[in-house]
Amino acid sequence: MSDLVAALPMYDWPEVRDEVDAQWAGLREAFRQKGIDAPQAIVRRNGDLPQVPGGIRDAEGRLIAPDPVTLPPNELDYHQLWLHPALLFAQTCWGPMELGLSKQVQVVGQPSYDAYEGGQGELYSSALVMRTGEGPQVRSPADGQALLPLDLMRGKRFTFNSLDSMSGVIGLTRDLQAAGESLDIFSSRSESGGHRGSIVAVAEGRADIAAIDCESWALAQRFEPAAQKVAVVGWTARRKGLPYITARMTPEKTVRALREALAGLAEQPRIQRVG
Known part of the structure; x- marks a missing residue:
């Protein structure tokens, strides 16, 4: 053994x-x-x-x-x-x-x-999700660049899985910085404990927006009922x-x-x- x-x-x-x-x-x-x-x-x-x-x-x-x-x-x-x-x-x-x-x-x-929208080889990105109807749904950019709906994000309540998560907060922070913004674009920030918890928080109205890595988003679409109440309104850039x-x-x-x-x-x- x-x-x-x-x-x-x-x-x-x-x-x-x-x-x-x-x-x-x-x-x-x-x-x-x-x-x-x-x-x-x-x-x-x-x-x-x-x-x-x-x-x-x-x-x-x-x-x-x-x-x-x-x-x-x-x-x-x-x-x-x-x-x-x-x-x-x-x-x-x-x-x-x-x-x-x-x-x-x-x-x-x-x-x-490769099996997931937002992924390519060893690179992945995160889907930015909000409640359905609060913003237009978008597909993952073919070039892998960030697609951030800044006007839509401004003033919203952001939730994330954990402070050390690349997909949940660090990658988005870097993409915002590249766009001349910061996490201060949000009215508040809260930690959910997991990507699934972030989706549920948005669906239930306890938060407005979250960044969910593309594989977790695919799992949520299969198994998390709350995923049916949210939609993808943006994407972070692809990274390792x-x-x-x-x-x-x-x-x-x-x-x-x-x-x-x-x-x-x-x-x-x-x-x-x-x-």
Whole structure:
């Protein structure tokens, strides 16, 4: 039995857990064919993470995260997962990576977003959603540039999933800055806790606008009833999507094998090799 940890948490909605499990099964077998001791199942809760007595420490011995056994067992702390020394494979976001996570992990690959409107290869964008009827619906620009309805956005209540989210707030902030604006264009800002929560908040009138990454928006259209009450009125610019990562201490030989396995799966719609 493998002592390593794997997870695919970023699009792991309850309704698609069988699909996510199947995605991991394909990755797991590709990794095992390269001699990697990939775990049988992905983790979905803090209680599934191996104990780290004394807490998780960086290369200099500084404490950077508590022992997973001290956390609520039935929740999943993403940062705890990403920093775990036994992490073989997981998804993260470029927001946390830019805020320091990149010093603690190694990037091994990028998913493809070709299957989703707003995506192209390893690039993704976010749909700007408002309640239906409050603005004209628009398609994702073919050139991948930002399409921001500034007059429509001005004075609205903005909600986002988390402050460190590239798709939910950081990318939009940068696009607004490029247009000579800022988040001050909104009358208020609130944190929803997740893209799905943002869609519900807009649909229920607790917020007016949110930025939802294109894959989460596709999931919402399949499974979230509130998505039927909102419409896409704009798009952020395309930028790099969620990277696949492994622990900083994962041996170079294993990192090489992970990348080779992903390269072998490159013809499949969700995987691309890191350049």
